[in-house]
Amino acid sequence: xxxxxxxxxxxxxGRSNAVAALQPVSLKLADGGFTVVQGPSGSGKTTLLxxxxxxxxxxxxxxxxxxxxxxxxxxxxAAHLRRRTFGFVxxxxxxxxxxxxxxxxxxxxxxxxEPFSRxxxxxxxxxxxxxxxxxxxxxxxxxxxxxxxxxxxxxxxxNSPSVLIADEPTAHLDTRLADRFLEIAADLAADGMTVLxxxxxxxxxxxxxxxxxxxxxxxxxxxxxxSMP
Amino acid sequence: xxxxxxxxxxxxxSLWRRRWKNAALIGVYSAxxxxxxxxxxxxxxxxxxxxxxxxxxxxxxxxxxxxGRHALIPEAYAAAIGQIRGARNIRPRxxxxxxxxxxxxxYTLMVPADFTYADDQxxxxxxxxxxxxxxxxxxxxxxxxxxxxxxxxxxxxxxGETDLVTADLILMSAATFRRITGTxxxxxxDLVGRVRNQQETRTVAAKIVEILPDSRPILREEILRTYDTxxxxxxxxxxxxxxxxxxxxxxxxxxxxxxxxxxxxxEIGILKGVGWDTGDVLRIKVYEGMAVSLTAFxxxxxxxxxxxxxxxxxxxxxxxxxxxxxxxxFHLRPVFNGNTLGVLFFFTVMPYTLVTxxxxxxxxxxxxxxxxxxxx
Ligand SMILES: Nc1ncnc2c1ncn2[C@@H]1O[C@H](COP(=O)(O)OP(=O)(O)OP(=O)(O)O)[C@@H](O)[C@H]1O
Ligand SMILES: [Mg+2]
Numbered sequence: 367x368x369x370x371x372x373x374x375x376x377x378x379x380g381r382s383n384a385v386a387a388l389q390p391v392s393l394k395l396a397d398g399g400f401t402v403v404q405g406p407s408g409s410g411k412t413t414l415l416x417x418x419x420x421x422x423x424x425x426x427x428x429x430x431x432x433x434x435x436x437x438x439x440x441x442x443x444a445a446h447l448r449r450r451t452f453g454f455v456x457x458x459x460x461x462x463x464x465x466x467x468x469x470x471x472x473x474x475x476x477x478x479x480e481p482f483s484r485x486x487x488x489x490x491x492x493x494x495x496x497x498x499x500x501x502x503x504x505x506x507x508x509x510x511x512x513x514x515x516x517x518x519x520x521x522x523x524x525n526s527p528s529v530l531i532a533d534e535p536t537a538h539l540d541t542r543l544a545d546r547f548l549e550i551a552a553d554l555a556a557d558g559m560t561v562l563x564x565x566x567x568x569x570x571x572x573x574x575x576x577x578x579x580x581x582x583x584x585x586x587x588x589x590x591x592x593s594m595p
Numbered sequence: 596x597x598x599x600x601x602x603x604x605x606x607x608x609s610l611w612r613r614r615w616k617n618a619a620l621i622g623v624y625s626a627x628x629x630x631x632x633x634x635x636x637x638x639x640x641x642x643x644x645x646x647x648x649x650x651x652x653x654x655x656x657x658x659x660x661x662x663g664r665h666a667l668i669p670e671a672y673a674a675a676i677g678q679i680r681g682a683r684n685i686r687p688r689x690x691x692x693x694x695x696x697x698x699x700x701x702y703t704l705m706v707p708a709d710f711t712y713a714d715d716q717x718x719x720x721x722x723x724x725x726x727x728x729x730x731x732x733x734x735x736x737x738x739x740x741x742x743x744x745x746x747x748x749x750x751x752x753x754x755g756e757t758d759l760v761t762a763d764l765i766l767m768s769a770a771t772f773r774r775i776t777g778t779x780x781x782x783x784x785d786l787v788g789r790v791r792n793q794q795e796t797r798t799v800a801a802k803i804v805e806i807l808p809d810s811r812p813i814l815r816e817e818i819l820r821t822y823d824t825x826x827x828x829x830x831x832x833x834x835x836x837x838x839x840x841x842x843x844x845x846x847x848x849x850x851x852x853x854x855x856x857x858x859x860x861x862e863i864g865i866l867k868g869v870g871w872d873t874g875d876v877l878r879i880k881v882y883e884g885m886a887v888s889l890t891a892f893x894x895x896x897x898x899x900x901x902x903x904x905x906x907x908x909x910x911x912x913x914x915x916x917x918x919x920x921x922x923x924x925f926h927l928r929p930v931f932n933g934n935t936l937g938v939l940f941f942f943t944v945m946p947y948t949l950v951t952x953x954x955x956x957x958x959x960x961x962x963x964x965x966x967x968x969x970x971x
Contacts, residue, residue: 412967421868421964441960442872449870460865460966463858464612474869476605479598521869533967 368395368418368529368560373427374585375413387413389585390427395562395578397528400555403564404571405582411564412457412533414582418562419531420448449474453522455532459514461506461521467493468502471521478525485524492520496550512543519550530554532563536570544569551575602875606882621891627842628895628943629902635939636903639930653787654796655682656813657803667782672807676786679802681795687783689772693737693765697728702763706772714768716750722762724752735765740777747771842943855954863955867963876959877952884951888944895943896936904929 375388388410395401395418403411417424420436429436431451439447453474461470471489493499496516501509506517515535522530532551536544544567552575555561565571571579581588610617657676659668673685689706702723712718717735727735737745753761772778790796800812866876902909 416964416967422962445870445872462862476601477871477875
């Protein structure tokens, strides 16, 4: 359960170039299910996901993740919580160049320091699940767009997070690959993972598997279509 | 710990990935370390040799000054100084330099207190024989002060306690010395002596000037101090500090010029984004910096050691020694000085590590949310 209470975010606060990216927002996200945040460019979707995923601190308000207040955590514990609780699929994948697919997937788990053979096994299992088993030893620069995205998803899942956050996951994908993404996301949600995506892609917003659709405009939430009880 | 193994592993891949950049960096860096270390090692050796020389230096040397210049001193002064309370063993010394035109070299002539060979015999340092042009049948041809040829036979060559002291030395009898240099009977180059009580040296020196106003006493402690400051200035900590600062600045400038590339920034952002904390990111960067700077340090120090002690510092022959003609094969003995290595380490590895860490740290403490947006 993620509980946002009056969260706002202003970039460059107190300066002449201050940008109010999020107006005070309150929102509850139940565990499990597929939630999509939609809205025009600049409406604050990415900012909302960042704040939830502890990528940056909100200017005001509090966030509770499973009852635990996260906005006042120290950098060290915020990183810890981010690693354990959230998995990220970034808009442009952001894989680390010069490393193999397998290495990229395991990187988020390095600070945990678990035995290598176990970590490797989990990474290979994820690759298998995402039909990338034969790409394990490849450099990430030698992959197609769809493959890159699935590697990014595998990386997001390596620490078995309870929340998967994906920003514009289908931006660079053709329809067939976009469908493939939705399939995997729905699959994960069905397994009990909370999937939270931001998108203005109608293929995502109108997909049947999306449980909750949140609309944003100018940093505010609009009326939500709730299909969940 | 497993964590550390992962971070080390990550570092190794990073290093390998930028291997050309790192190789270039290590090349430049170890060249700097090499230069500084060479100077330091060289200074250590000279200082050690100087200490050995000075051990045998008399406590007081008395020179005579005429018109502000060092002049021959009457041997009778020895008796006068001997009367001063506390002064002991005052004796005249004969020594000087001899220029041999054919070899284009200066040699040091000296009359030891206990010279046991005949007047036409000499004892020499091994540097002499090596450089003396046309030495034949163990004979060296000198010219006396009237321009007459004077063949002297080599009776013995120094085994040499330190090469620096004896390399250019020629020992001879007093009579021969006077013939070659034209020093008249009853005069000496200077006087040397001892002081009974170390605390009295200054008093004795003052008394000498009082009774012999044209004399100038020189105390060993003054010489020691002069040597030390000389070496400190030339090759000591001041130099290290200056070079260290230069090195830091140089690398800083270089690093700024190449910058923390967009790719490196992105990498730091991604690592933080996927759950590494600032400490983890800094750790891999410290490992990276340490790998580069330690490698450069080891290469530079080893090269400097070979340069100074195996090859006898060819780079500094002319710059630092000044007696270059005489010491073409001057051999410096290795001195291991932990202090020197420590200072070197402190002024080379530390600044580099700090300087390279600074931009990383500035990126690493920022919120990682930039990774969510376009990073290039
Ligand atoms: N680091 C920043 N500094 C200043 N302003 C920022 C920063 N990041 C985002 N903004 C501004 O905050 C507002 C919200 O941005 P955000 O990226 O959340 O929008 P978005 O809905 O994700 O847009 P898009 O659909 O284009 O990704 C925009 O006006 C943007 O210009
Ligand atoms: Mg966005």
